[in-house]
Amino acid sequence: xxxxxxxxxxxxxxxxxxxxxxxxxxxxxxxxxxxxxxxxxxxxxxxxxxxxxxxxxxxxxxxxxxxxxxxxxxxxxxxxxxxxxxxxxxxxxxxxxxxxxxxxxxxxxxxxxxxxxxxxxxxxxxxxxxxxxxxxxxxxxxxxxxxxxxxxxxxxxxxxxxxxxxxxxxxxxxxxxxxxxxxxxxxxxxxxxxxxxxxxxxxxxxxxxxxxxxxxxxxxxxxxxxxxxxxxxxxxxxxxxxxxxxxxxxxxxxxxxxxxxxxxxxxxxxxxxxxxxxxxxxxxxxxxxxxxxxxxxxxxxxxxxxxx
Amino acid sequence: xxxxxxxxxxxxxxxxxxxxxxxxxxxxxxxxxxxxxxxxxxxxxxxxxxxxxxxxxxxxxxxxxxxxxxxxxxxxxxxxxxxxxxxxxxxxxxxxxxxxxxxxxxxxxxxxxxxxxxxxxxxxxxxxxxxxxxxxxxxxxxxxxxxxxxxxxxxxxxxxxxxxxxxxxxxxxxxxxxxxxxxxxxxxxxxxxxxxxxxxxxxxxxxxxxxxxxxxxxxxxxxxxxxxxxxxxxxxxxxxxxxxxxxxxxxxxxxxxx
Numbered sequence: 001x002x003x004x005x006x007x008x009x010x011x012x013x014x015x016x017x018x019x020x021x022x023x024x025x026x027x028x029x030x031x032x033x034x035x036x037x038x039x040x041x042x043x044x045x046x047x048x049x050x051x052x053x054x055x056x057x058x059x060x061x062x063x064x065x066x067x068x069x070x071x072x073x074x075x076x077x078x079x080x081x082x083x084x085x086x087x088x089x090x091x092x093x094x095x096x097x098x099x100x101x102x103x104x105x106x107x108x109x110x111x112x113x114x115x116x117x118x119x120x121x122x123x124x125x126x127x128x129x130x131x132x133x134x135x136x137x138x139x140x141x142x143x144x145x146x147x148x149x150x151x152x153x154x155x156x157x158x159x160x161x162x163x164x165x166x167x168x169x170x171x172x173x174x175x176x177x178x179x180x181x182x183x184x185x186x187x188x189x190x191x192x193x194x195x196x197x198x199x200x201x202x203x204x205x206x207x208x209x210x211x212x213x214x215x216x217x218x219x220x221x222x223x224x225x226x227x228x229x230x231x232x233x234x235x236x237x238x239x240x241x242x243x244x245x246x247x248x249x250x251x252x253x254x255x256x257x258x259x260x261x262x263x264x265x266x267x268x269x270x271x272x273x274x275x276x277x278x279x280x281x282x283x284x285x286x287x288x289x290x291x292x293x294x295x296x297x298x299x300x301x302x303x304x305x306x307x308x
Numbered sequence: 309x310x311x312x313x314x315x316x317x318x319x320x321x322x323x324x325x326x327x328x329x330x331x332x333x334x335x336x337x338x339x340x341x342x343x344x345x346x347x348x349x350x351x352x353x354x355x356x357x358x359x360x361x362x363x364x365x366x367x368x369x370x371x372x373x374x375x376x377x378x379x380x381x382x383x384x385x386x387x388x389x390x391x392x393x394x395x396x397x398x399x400x401x402x403x404x405x406x407x408x409x410x411x412x413x414x415x416x417x418x419x420x421x422x423x424x425x426x427x428x429x430x431x432x433x434x435x436x437x438x439x440x441x442x443x444x445x446x447x448x449x450x451x452x453x454x455x456x457x458x459x460x461x462x463x464x465x466x467x468x469x470x471x472x473x474x475x476x477x478x479x480x481x482x483x484x485x486x487x488x489x490x491x492x493x494x495x496x497x498x499x500x501x502x503x504x505x506x507x508x509x510x511x512x513x514x515x516x517x518x519x520x521x522x523x524x525x526x527x528x529x530x531x532x533x534x535x536x537x538x539x540x541x542x543x544x545x546x547x548x549x550x551x552x553x554x555x556x557x558x559x560x561x562x563x564x565x566x
Contacts, residue, residue, distance in 0.1 A: 014563065051419055053415070053419060053558060053562055054558070054562055054563060055559060076421045077421035081416070083410040083415045083419070085415075087412040087414070087416045088413065089318075090411065091322055092318075092322065096321065100314070100318045101420060103311075104311060104417065104420035104422050105421065106420070106421060119347075145416070219322045252404075264465055
């Protein structure tokens, strides 16, 4: 299978209102794809379509080797989904919850039991296996819901806000677990508002607001929007060096903030020595020279903000 | 079908973990039955004339006072066995469906390879089977009590009629099915199991009509009437199940149930 997920013009309308507009994307097998967008952007609708929970109004998709709308029951059996709300049976124990879903995912009783045990151990819930889920903390519930999504060993996993409202320690556990899933060769479709998390986990990212605004690796998105650059920290006020670097023919833009000089240019690796020479010739005393880093948040805000 | 049984198994497991609900729902029929038999036995001991609040059905005309007393009590209680299958599954189904909607557990279930009809069937069976089992068991106990304590065979024949037995066996399962289907329909609109129960309680109105009609002598629940009611109920049940099935589709549940 070349691609884990492939969509062409996937569209969903609700009573004439377009929730998802012509989504076309390709996600490679064994990668983590981050799906970012503001609330109400249509992310959950997209996940529901790709998990064969609701039908698209138009367009088509192949998920985990199954064509959407052809054999949706088989498709659902090949993917795992962590829904926005954990949705657990509070009166049942962790083991009873998982066993029920394992059976719904067509695992035979013996295999269901071994998978339940495996994931309760992996997610550090084994010691609480026979306690009612209603007594669990938010983090434990989330981990149990993740275990539920994996019982049948799906090749594609949809995780909708997996670390939302978790404390830092629980969030770290979940992120490490996602990395482990990727290492096992699974494809992860991650919906999140946590941009540093997306930056850390994702091989590629789609920024989405009813339609796909931009897609690429985090590095590609940064470079595509902001270009490359260099940050020079000098002794004293950097403002007087702005005209010096602006005079250099390869510099696109320069600005200062206190002792920091930000220089936008196309090829920092080969041009930085010239920048440093020019500054030193102008009398600057240089503390540091660093690569200009734009956060994924900058990318997101520019794209989503520009679209609104 | 296998997955419907998995759902059924889970529903009953949840029910066993709610002893209050289980007790409140399933203890009622045996209690009512015991009370009915005790009352039937007690009025059989009455001697002398009994006060009458109104005209009696024609078949009571030749009965002795204590026969009349037993016949009235027996007939009143016998109608309760037509109400129980409405009440019990409504309670169970409302917790099984509205509860699941409220806890937001339906989406993860719908994300599995289960077909929606399997899920619906599992839910319906989980509510219907205990309700019908306990109703039929209680009705059998009631019949045994009538046979044991009827002061004469005439009383027994007035209370335990072929029409009543047919109604219990044919009409009550259909009434129960209508009740559960109505709960499914209501579940798409309400978030409190008790609201769904209260609205579905409207189903007891025609049964009460039957009770009062019988007591007033206007209606005689013979086999033909029981079967006729069965046909009408079957048509209503088919419509209710059709409506429930339409509302219990994956897409409808996820996008329209609020």
